[in-house]
Amino acid sequence: MKLGVFTVLFSDRSFEDMLDYVASKGIEAIELGTGGYPGDAHCKLDELLQDEGKREKLLQQASEAGVIISALSCHANPLHPQRPIAAAADELLVKTMQLASKLGVPVVNTFSGCPGDHEDAKYPNWPVAAWPNDFQEILKWQWEEKLIPYWKEKNSLAESLNVKIGLELHGGFSVHTPATMLRLRNACGAAIGANLDPSHMWWQGIDPVEAIKILGNEGAIHHFHAKDTIIDQQNTNRNGLTDMTDYSQMRDRSWYFRTVGFGHSQKTWADIISTLRLYDYDYVVSIEHEDGLMSVNEGFTKAVENLKPVLVKESLTEMWWT
Template identity: 30%
Template sequence: MKLGLLTACLGAQSLEEVAAWASQAGYEALEIATWPKGTGHVHQAAHLDVAHFSAADAERVRELLDRYSLTVPALTYCDNNLHPDDRRREAIHRHLRSVVDAAAALRVPYVCTFVGRDVTLPVADNLKLAERHLRPLAEYAAGRGVGLLAENCPMEGWHPDGYPGNLAYSPELWDWMSGLGFRLTYDPSHLPWLGIDPIDALRYALRRGMVAHVQAKDVEIDERARTRHGVFGKTAERSSPTDVGWWRYRVPGRGVIDWNRVIDTLYDHGYDGTVAVEHEDPVWGGPLPRIHQGLRIAAATLRPFITPETGDASSP
């Protein structure tokens, strides 16, 4: 198992700058963010220009990663693959296919994305839409030796009333999406506020061979505030889609997730992939030095539980 980080939080830095910093900070892998250039969101970076990715670019990136002894478990582009606007949805799919092509060129095994949802339609209609739109994407990736993964993020900010906007948020839906050719990017931070036990859900997914990649993000919960707002969060008082009022994302070690049990469960079921820190912590966001400190807190929390690879079969 390797300790990695998702590069999305470091959009102000080049991939080489990210690699250099991550290596000296004790990280072993980069989950590379590949949103379209100019997206602009603080957690959406373009560390590879996949729309114009050449064989020379692939060679340059491989040399860079080798220089810093880093691996890449996945490229990541999470957008709404069931977007209600036909033109917008096709643009998302076109970019996702470019991410898959870049992953194939780099010999990266997975691309992380979302299922998404057409929030104008009920879930039953969305399941039919997914059969039409998602299965061809999974087949496109498989034909290039790449697996498509869906993260279990609810994306409640995509729904006008704060309901799940990404139909991969529960174990019931993990079974469904596996039938479309998707496996799971497991992120435990999305589960406690939904009332789902993250360890039970992880065991369930591991037993079924669904977990291909793990993101490490924590969640801080204020149960007294939940009493005021309810499980779906603020309504009239909400200032932004993410202003739910009773929970917020944190770096590992600053929330309620039991990382000792999460990592031990992964080892117990033979998971040998990457655990990649996803930094969306508002306390440790903002200027680059604070983001770096948040990533150091995450590494210090997780490293005692993840045995680094030594290359020595006799090592414990």
């Protein structure tokens, strides 16, 4: 396994400065944003698609720093009911997949998207209640008319480009649990899998270790984010876990993100890493930082320090004691 970082944390640094800094911390892989919510500070999509020399330079700089590019990330909503928004996100995804193919990067990370509730809707509709039955009708329409047709097409494109799509299981989007991930994958194809982030499992009441087992059993984990979450039980009693309190109001929120080790113990993270290996994930653990109590540099550094002791670096080839 390799320790990586989602470089959107360092969007204020040049690509070269970012590489030097993360390599000095022992990082072995970088995940680059190409646009959408992550921005494109370190990966200008159109420039790189059009210029082979710039692609070669990017790969050479990464190689000289001793890192690989684990994924290109273009988190957005390609199923947004407002067509211009959806079209821009779709174009971004297609170009990102094309660039990943040209660079030899195996994974493109994004969101599943979330449609509206009818063709002329203006805003996404995220149904999370089984009753009244209106919600079931919305859910059925979204999956049959929007999600499955769209992602079937993208699965075929991914196969043709020899890349995989890692969907982040994130609240507010149609794929947000292991069950919805596998539903989409079974309907659309195996190029689609998870960019699994345990922080989004915890606040939904899902044990990340069990999520890894469910998805790993199907070979459906394509990439992995390392981010922690803390649950404030007093606020949860008041607001529930589907808490709409602004992220900046941390004292009042039911849950908020923390850097690795500051929401759950190192033993919990050791269990997560060990279960990833048990289910044959031997790729990158990519640090993501959205901790409102720590600077980027401090949060990133602490995540590195907490993950290094539990990361499995030497996988066993045989049971030598039997």
